[in-house]
Amino acid sequence: MRRIHPIALEFQNFIEDTIDYRIGVIGQVDAGKSALVNELSGTAAHISTQTDATRTIIRHEYGRRGWLLDFPGVGTAEYSPKQYKKLLRKTNIKHVLYVFSSKIREADEEIIRFLAKKKISVTFVYNKADTLTDVSGQKDSSTLKHDKDTELHVTFKRDLDQPLRYIFVSIKDDYGLGALRAALNPIFDDKDSTFNKRAGSAKYLEKFLNKKLNRLGTKLLSPGFKDVILKKAYRSIEEMTESHYSVTGQDEAAAGMEIPRAADYINRAKESDKDGKTSKEYIGRLASVFSTVFKLRKLNVVSFVFSTLGEIGIRNIFPVLKGTFDYAGEMNDFAREVLKSHRGEIIRKQES
Numbered sequence: 093m094r095r096i097h098p099i100a101l102e103f104q105n106f107i108e109d110t111i112d113y114r115i116g117v118i119g120q121v122d123a124g125k126s127a128l129v130n131e132l133s134g135t136a137a138h139i140s141t142q143t144d145a146t147r148t149i150i151r152h153e154y155g156r157r158g159w160l161l162d163f164p165g166v167g168t169a170e171y172s173p174k175q176y177k178k179l180l181r182k183t184n185i186k187h188v189l190y191v192f193s194s195k196i197r198e199a200d201e202e203i204i205r206f207l208a209k210k211k212i213s214v215t216f217v218y219n220k221a222d223t224l225t226d227v228s229g230q231k232d233s234s235t236l237k238h239d240k241d242t243e244l245h246v247t248f249k250r251d252l253d254q255p256l257r258y259i260f261v262s263i264k265d266d267y268g269l270g271a272l273r274a275a276l277n278p279i280f281d282d283k284d285s286t287f288n289k290r291a292g293s294a295k296y297l298e299k300f301l302n303k304k305l306n307r308l309g310t311k312l313l314s315p316g317f318k319d320v321i322l323k324k325a326y327r328s329i330e331e332m333t334e335s336h337y338s339v340t341g342q343d344e345a346a347a348g349m350e351i352p353r354a355a356d357y358i359n360r361a362k363e364s365d366k367d368g369k370t371s372k373e374y375i376g377r378l379a380s381v382f383s384t385v386f387k388l389r390k391l392n393v394v395s396f397v398f399s400t401l402g403e404i405g406i407r408n409i410f411p412v413l414k415g416t417f418d419y420a421g422e423m424n425d426f427a428r429e430v431l432k433s434h435r436g437e438i439i440r441k442q443e444s
Contacts (some may be wrong), residue, residue: 097346097434098338099427104438106300107290111283112186114151114159115276118176119191120200121165124219124263126150128191129162131263132273149183157287158280161185167199177206187213187279189272192258193220196247208251215275216244218258222265291438297431302387305424308336309386312416313396321412329354329416337427347429352422358415365414371406381414385421 096104117125133152150162161183164171171179180203190204207214218224224236231239237260245256259275261268290296311317311332320328330353334340341351369377375397379390397409 096437097343097430099431100434100437102338103297103300103431103435104291106303107287107296107438108157110290110296111286113157113280113283114161114183114185114187115154115279116161116163116180116183116185116188117191118163118180118188118203119166119217120193120197121168123165123191123193125165125191126162127263128217128219128261129160131269132276133160149179154276155280156284158276158283160189166203167197173199173202173206176203180206180210180212185212187215189215189217191217191219193218193223196243201247204248205251208248214252214254216256216258217272218260220262220264221260221267222262224260288439291435297428297435301424301428301431304337304427305420306386306388308333308420308424309382309388309392311336312420313392315399317396318399321409324412326355326358329419333420333423337423337430339423339427339430343426343430346433347426349426349429351426352419354416354419357419357422358412361411361415361418365411374406374410378410378413378417381417385417 117129119125129150129152133154148164152160152162154160163179164176166176167173188207190200190207192200204214218237218240221237224233224240226232226236237258240260241257244258248256259268259272261272263269319325333354334351339347339351344350375394378397379393382388382393383390393413397406397413
C-alpha cells in the first residue's frame with residue numbers, strides 16, 4: 093500500500109481533531125461496562141470482582157477512528173452525582189451509552205436528567221440480560237424485557253424526546269452485541285462522512301494551512317532566529333521551513349512548480365531596497381509584510397525588530413526578514429499544491 097504523504101497525514105489528523113469521535117460508556121456500578129467495552133473494541137475482556145474498578149476514563153479504539161470511553165460507575169463514594177456531572181462537563185462528551193444491570197436508581201435518574209438537559213445523546217443498554225429472571229416463574233424473558241422498557245419509558249418520558257427502549261446484551265451468552273454494534277456503527281459512519289467532506293473541502297484546507305503558516309511565523313520570530321540572520325544561514329531557514337511543512341524538492345512534480353529557495357527571495361529584497369529609508373519606515377514595511385503573509389499582529393515583528401536593532405541595525409535586517417517572509421508565503425503555496433495532489437490518499441484510505 094502506498095504510504096500517505098506526511099503533510100497529508102498531518103492534514104488527516106487536523107480534520108480528525110475537528111470531529112468528536114468519542115462515545116462515553118457510563119452507567120451503574122457493577123453493570124459490566126468495562127467488559128462490554130472490551131468486547132466491543134475487540135480487546136481482551138477483564139472482569140473485575142471489585143466494585144468501582146474503573147476510577148479513571150480509559151479510551152478504547154472502536155472501528156476505524158472511533159473511541160469508546162470507559163467511565164467510572166455512577167453514584168459511588170468517589171463519584172457522587174454532583175462529581176459525575178463535573179466529570180461529564182470536563183470531558184464535554186456528546187453521546188453516551190448508559191449501561192444498566194438492575195433497576196433504575198436515584199443516582200441514575202439524576203445523571204440521565206442532566207444528560208437530557210445538556211442535550212447529550214443517550215443510548216440505553218441493559219447488560220447481563222442473562223440474569224433477567226422471575227423467581228415466581230410466571231414471566232418469560234420477553235415479558236421481563238418489556239417490563240424494563242416500560243420502567244425506562246415511564247421514568248424519563250418527560251425528559252427525553254426519543255424512543256425509550258433498552259438494547260439488551262449479555263457477554264456471557266454473546267447476546268445482543270450485534271444489535272448494539274448496529275446502533276453504534278451509523279453514528280461513526282456519519283462522522284466518517286463528515287470527515288470525507290472536510291478532507292475534500294477548500295475551507296478546511298485553508299484552515300489547516302493558515303494554522304501551519306501562523307506557527308511558522310512564530311518560529312521565525314523566535315530569539316534563536318537572530319543567529320540565523322547574523323550568520324546569513326539561509327539554508328537553515330529552508331530546512332526549518334521544509335521540515336515544518338514536511339515537503340522537499342522531491343515534491344516539485346506533485347506541486348507543479350519548483351520548490352522556493354529562501355536565498356532567492358532575500359537577494360531579490362536586497363536588490364529592490366536601494367532607497368534610503370528611516371528606521372521607522374523600515375519597521376512599518378516589515379510589519380505590513382509580516383501581517384499580510386502570516387495574518388498575525390504587527391506587534392510581533394515590531395517587538396522582534398527592536399530587540400535585534402542593537403546587534404545588526406534595521407538596514408541590514410530589513411531585506412533578510414522581508415525576503416524570509418515572502419519566501420514563507422511562497423512555501424505555503426507550494427505546500428498547498430502538494431497537499432491538494434495527495435489528500436485523495438486520505439479518502440481512499442478511509443474507503444479501503
